[in-house]
Amino acid sequence: MYLYPKWLRAWHVLNAVLFIILIVTGLSMQYTDKQNYAIVVKFAAAVKWHNAAAVLLTINYIIYVVGNTFTRNGRYYKIERKGLVSELVTQMKYYAWGMFRGEKHPFPVTEERKFNPLQKFSYVLAMYVALPLVIISGLGLLFPEITVDRFFGVSGLIYTDILHITMGFFLSVFMVIHIYTCTLGAKPTSLFWGMISGYHRDEH
């Protein structure tokens, strides 16, 4: 079934590329070494690439939010509180042992339900909580003059930075899990092909 429209696929590719650039350059800046040694990218280049990728990511994020507001794609992210926990538990049980016992997927993909409850929950956390926080704190680091000068005797930039790297870390972990769970389709590569072609192939 056709689940991923062109705009969403284009957004997704750009988002993935920018995410990788931001993670690599972010780590390079955070763990730079005095002896001119750098993790993958040298500090000065890392700053340049990180800033450029961050600006593009922010624009891309706005496209994503606008796209979800004005197309039917937004409905996939609506979380209903009723039954949320039990649905999450069911999905986790499936990943933990159900799938190894040959049980059927508890929430098969349909045109009305693109994501399983666990996917939906983690995507909402990543896209509507962590990413806005990383963007806002990133802007605070890019323009230090807009950041709170001091708070409880500590520079506002330090709080901003801790928020930025913590959210950046969780998004990096999310990306690793996201890529891994994408191998859980009908074949390990079928979900990746789905994001290229736009068509989802059913697992069963």
Next chain:
Amino acid sequence: MNFIKSRIVILLVLVSFSSIASAGIFRTKNGKSATQDTTSFVSPYAEDNDRCFKCHGQPKYEYTNVNLGKQVKALMCSERIVRKDEYYRSNHKSFSCTDCHSSEYETFPHSGELRMEQKLTCLDCHGGDETYAQYHFEAVDSAYQQSTHFKLEEDGFSCWKCHDPHTYKISVRNKNNLRETIAYDNAICLNCHSDFNRYQLLSDKEEINIITKHEWLPNQATHFANVRCIECHTAINNKIPVSHLIKPKVEAVKLCNECHSQNSLLMASLYKFESRAQRRDGFFNGIILNESYVIGANRNEYLNLLSLLIFGGVIGVIIIHIFFRIRKNQKTN
């Protein structure tokens, strides 16, 4: 009418009182006049020094020349103006002017020969003095002798070109406001390096434009507000509180990593006093309580460890998951 009169009298009294107050002169209990100072410090030599400040404390001076029998009005040479309020905030505030200058200055008008008076250097007073042993003035002097400024010594460069003894105060140990320390220390350099007239007194080089020379530096304004010129332009010497070995410009620090890393260069210079004790714990590497944030240098050891544990856990779960998937596939096949 009486009411209006009494109001006018009160007004006049208030105006005259405020003009006395603004003139800064009050009578003390013992009848001596004391100048109202903005600082709490009162020098034991205030009265003696005031005789000097009367002329040297302002841009214009006036006196009666008894030899010529006339009133002399002239502009004070800018090099000889000492601002009284700055002097009484400086490290040398408790001195009498004649402690360092010839007592012959007490005669007035001053004799022309006094202009040739030999000026003291820092070591003339501070050299070999146990009281100041912790500041290692001898090490400061030897670092200065290797500095690029030293080659201009014959042209008139000396300690005083940067540290005017009338105004100089040690600020680096003022932990209350790091930004103030940075601005104060940078002003010492910019006093010549951004003022062409002063710069030309010691150098025949072309005008230096600090802004264009530092164009390569990203976020220039932020750097200028948060670090001192000496952070990049001196060689660190751990023996002395502040490095005095100014290097030639080609040897200035240009690699970002020098400061933007753990065990940053800034730890050995700007953050030296704050970070030593705090660094022992490894918590935020000693600079969490400072005002400044440096990418790459502000690392939290605990967050680093926690992130490694979480990341390791995720990878572990994925590996276990892959293992069971492979086993299931083998069974199915």
